Amino acid sequence: MNEDVNKNSPPKNWDRSGLPGWTYHSPTLLELEIEIFKTHWQIACHVSDVPNAGDFKTFDLCGERAIIIRDSSLKIKAFHNICRHRGSRLVTQDQGTCKNALICPFHGWVYNLDGTLRGAARPDTFPALDKDEFALRTVEHEIWNGFVFVRFKEGPQPSVKKLLSPYEQEAACYNIADQVPTDGFWVEHSPVNWKSIRDVDNEGYHVAMAHPGLQDLYGSNYRDEPYENGVSRSEGQFTTSNGRHWAVRNYKKFSKQQTSLPKSLAKTWVYYGVFPNSVIAMTPETSLFYQEFPVSVGESIIRSATYRYPNEDRQQKVARYLASRIDRETVVEDQQLTIWSNESMLSNSFDGFHLSDLEYGVRTYHDHLRALLPVYNIKETPNENEINHLNLSLDAKSA
Numbered sequence: 071m072n073e074d075v076n077k078n079s080p081p082k083n084w085d086r087s088g089l090p091g092w093t094y095h096s097p098t099l100l101e102l103e104i105e106i107f108k109t110h111w112q113i114a115c116h117v118s119d120v121p122n123a124g125d126f127k128t129f130d131l132c133g134e135r136a137i138i139i140r141d142s143s144l145k146i147k148a149f150h151n152i153c154r155h156r157g158s159r160l161v162t163q164d165q166g167t168c169k170n171a172l173i174c175p176f177h178g179w180v181y182n183l184d185g186t187l188r189g190a191a192r193p194d195t196f197p198a199l200d201k202d203e204f205a206l207r208t209v210e211h212e213i214w215n216g217f218v219f220v221r222f223k224e225g226p227q228p229s230v231k232k233l234l235s236p237y238e239q240e241a242a243c244y245n246i247a248d249q250v251p252t253d254g255f256w257v258e259h260s261p262v263n264w265k266s267i268r269d270v271d272n273e274g275y276h277v278a279m280a281h282p283g284l285q286d287l288y289g290s291n292y293r294d295e296p297y298e299n300g301v302s303r304s305e306g307q308f309t310t311s312n313g314r315h316w317a318v319r320n321y322k323k324f325s326k327q328q329t330s331l332p333k334s335l336a337k338t339w340v341y342y343g344v345f346p347n348s349v350i351a352m353t354p355e356t357s358l359f360y361q362e363f364p365v366s367v368g369e370s371i372i373r374s375a376t377y378r379y380p381n382e383d384r385q386q387k388v389a390r391y392l393a394s395r396i397d398r399e400t401v402v403e404d405q406q407l408t409i410w411s412n413e414s415m416l417s418n419s420f421d422g423f424h425l426s427d428l429e430y431g432v433r434t435y436h437d438h439l440r441a442l443l444p445v446y447n448i449k450e451t452p453n454e455n456e457i458n459h460l461n462l463s464l465d466a467k468s469a
């Protein structure tokens with residue numbers, strides 16, 4: 071792409087057509103995309119989800135599975151949730167506490183909280199087992215402002231700290247690492263390709279029409295920045311009108327300024343997009359993250375969790391409740407939009423998007439995908455069995 075990209079405004083004559091429709095319905099392409107998920111940073115949880123020694127949270131992603139656990143020295147560790155004996159899940163619950171060891175439910179191998187093997191069941195039936203050689207395999211992890219990121223395979227992104235460095239100063243104002251969980255994790259299946267979810271989320275052009283609550287909350291004060299170097303930032307500053315929507319009207323009344331926040335963020339919702347599939351958002355009352363993963367070419371999981379200040383007062387609690395109402399409505403509205411967008415691509419008459427300048431974030435996000443898998447540039451539907459070859463030959467050409 072040799073268009074001259076300005077930070078907030080698209081270049082002239084940019085290609086507004088989006089990714090070709092076939093890319094939303096190709097099982098072969100999905101296999102290539104799954105590698106993107108495994109080789110890029112993913113948010114597994116927040117440090118407050120595992121506050122005490124022995125607390126764990128699991129995170130499954132496209133066949134990979136991690137345990138995030140607080141060890142006896144209170145350090146956060148990340149392991150593959152795979153027993154070194156025959157690969158069973160070590161912990162089967164989504165979240166919980168183990169006393170001082172992880173015990174495999176299959177044959178009873180026992181691991182210390184630092185991952186080393188404590189011992190096998192019937193050790194007399196094995197040659198000597200070294201506790202480090204048979205330790206749980208670690209998953210790369212990094213903590214950023216309290217969010218625990220994991221990466222299942224090495225990949226092209228830098229450290230999370232470097233990736234999110236444009237927002238470091240701003241994020242610090244929220245004291246996110248000190249926040250605590252609210253209502254646990256929210257996980258839902260959606261009958262669409264994962265990219266249809268991301269496409270809807272990557273632009274604010276639809277807010278005025280599709281999200282009466284958000285429109286009432288921040289309306290024309292909403293701003294998107296394009297994806298640059300794997301991250302993007304959006305913000306919506308509350309409008310000064312009272313609000314017609316009851317939750318918004320009351321939210322504007324009850325939301326009060328956190329002392330740590332500068333005036334510019336006091337009445338603002340801020341969103342950080344993290345390629346390929348995560349968003350971290352902050353409101354004056356909460357921080358939260360959400361992400362989507364493919365289950366199959368036409369089914370995705372949406373996963374999210376929200377955190378609050380530990381010392382919130384009654385007014386903040388009410389504001390948080392109202393914000394969650396606005397958010398829930400928005401999610402339901404967006405789900406419908408993703409279905410409409412995704413199903414259109416099966417029609418012969420669908421010939422691509424025609425994006426507004428306000429949807430430039432969709433384009434810059436797609437550019438990140440194209441840079442990893444050039445086969446996205448093929449407009450006409452290829453044969454499924456040619457996709458891998460086409461991708462490799464295009465890759466070779468661009469190298």
Ligand code: FES
Binds near residue numbers: 155176177179
């Ligand atoms: S698979 Fe874990 S003890 Fe056998």
Ligand SMILES: [Fe+2]
Binds near residue numbers: 271276
């Ligand atoms: Fe939306």
